[in-house]
Amino acid sequence: MDDNSNGLKIMNEECLSHLLTDEERDHFEKQGYLYVPNALPTDMRERLLEAVDKLHNNALAKGKAKPDTHWGFSNFLGTDDVFLDLVDHPTTLPKVWGILGWNIYLYHAHMHVKPPAASDAQEGDGWLEWHQDSGRVNIEMETHPRPRLSLKVAYFLTDVSEPGRGNFYIRPGSHYSDVPLPEVEISRDPLEKSASSIPDDAIPVCVEPGTAVLFDRRLWHSRSPNTSQITRKALFYGYGYRWIRQKDDMTVEHLYERCDPIRRQLLGAAVKNNGRYVPTDEDVPLRGWLIEQFGENVVYSQGPLGA
Ligand SMILES: O=C(O)CCC(=O)C(=O)O
Known part of the structure; x- marks a missing residue:
């Protein structure tokens, strides 16, 4: 590890x-996802x-979460x-910059606790509508x-090594497929609906606790019912x-002062808003660090700092 001036x-x-x-890059490009086993010690x-339990219990106590839901x-x-430490986690961040490059930050983070289905759950309850991420981006971007x-990194904290445990479902290779978006994705309503049907090419992500799964935001995905006795987290x-x-x-923002420059970048810090488009070295310390480690060639394919 290096020390910075602070x-x-x-x-x-x-x-x-x-x-x-190279093999992982190829898999991600073709399939739209990548498993990272043992990502979390x-x-x-x-x-x-x-x-997570602390936050969930607090929400339950305040009536903001319901036991069966x-x-x-x-x-x-x-x-x-510990949530902050995951922002630049050593087993996953190199995969993220390997795919997206250095001009990145964490734009979105969410946790999901999915208890066993209620005893009166209806057949099909617990599916989140199949969707690509990012709502209107998928409508307003005019290219095909x-x-x-x-991309997202999903960390599975509990055992989802078998189907029926509220598994994350994906359709491998579907990230290049532009089909009409369900209304629920556009409004990003977190309500879980009945999936009208499970696509033939869909698979449950069955992985051991501590596995991370990277997925392209365009990969069609959904949550699924939890018919097991294990709460999925x-x-x-x-x-x-x-x-x-x-x-x-x-x-x-209040966390910046106790973060190193790269973590600050990843939390969204910028010297000026213009630096989000035309970054200076100060805006993107990740780039400088990559050059220090691997030489100038490592950033060559991503072009100059600001164009
Ligand atoms: O909780 C899940 O398995 C699905 C999460 C999801 O759909 C998303 O991150 O967009």
């Missing part, structure tokens, strides 16, 4: 052992579970340092296929280009 550590060197491989996963929540990054722009961290607006009401 004495804060910059980027965990462990990330150098988790760079995106057990102690970190346990701390994350505790932090799916609960989703954003704006949690400042509630526990729609552009990638961002997952975190979703969305990274996109710095010129994309935040999707959540994230309160993160």
Whole structure:
């Protein structure tokens, strides 16, 4: 690790052992997703579970969550340092910059707790409508296929190694497919609806606790019913280009002073708004750090700082 002028550590060197491989890049490009097994060490996963449970229990106590019902929540990054540590997590961030490059930040973060279905649940209840991420972006971007722009890292904190556990469902390779969007995605209503049918090419993501799954925002995906006895708990961290607006009401500015420059970049800091489009070195310390580690060639394909 390096020290910056504030004495804060910059980027965990462990990330150098988790760079995106050619094979992983190829899989992500073709299939639209990538599994990262053992992304979370057990102690970190346990701390994350505790932090999620604390927020969920608080919501239950205040009547903002119901015991039998799916609960989703954003704006949690400042509630526990373990959520902040996940922003530049060494096993996943190198995959993110390997795909999107250095002009990135965390534009969106949400957690989902999905308890076993209520005993009176109807057949099909618990499906989230199939969707691509980003709502109106998918309508207002005029190109086909729609552009990638961002990706999410899903961290599965509980065991979803078997179907029926509220698994995340994906349609591999569907990210280049522009089909009409369901109304629910446009309004991004978190209500879970009955899926009218499960597409033939859809698969449940069945992974061990602690696995991360990167997915292209265009990949068609959905949550599914939890017919097991295990409450599913997952975190979703969305990274996109710095010129994309935040999707959540994230309160993160007060965290900047205790973050190193790269983490500040990832939380959305910019010297001036123009620097989101035409960055200076100060706006994008991740770029400088990558050059230090790998030389100028590593950033060559992404062009100059500001064009
Ligand atoms: O909770 C899930 O499995 C689905 C989450 C989701 O649809 C999303 O992140 O857009």
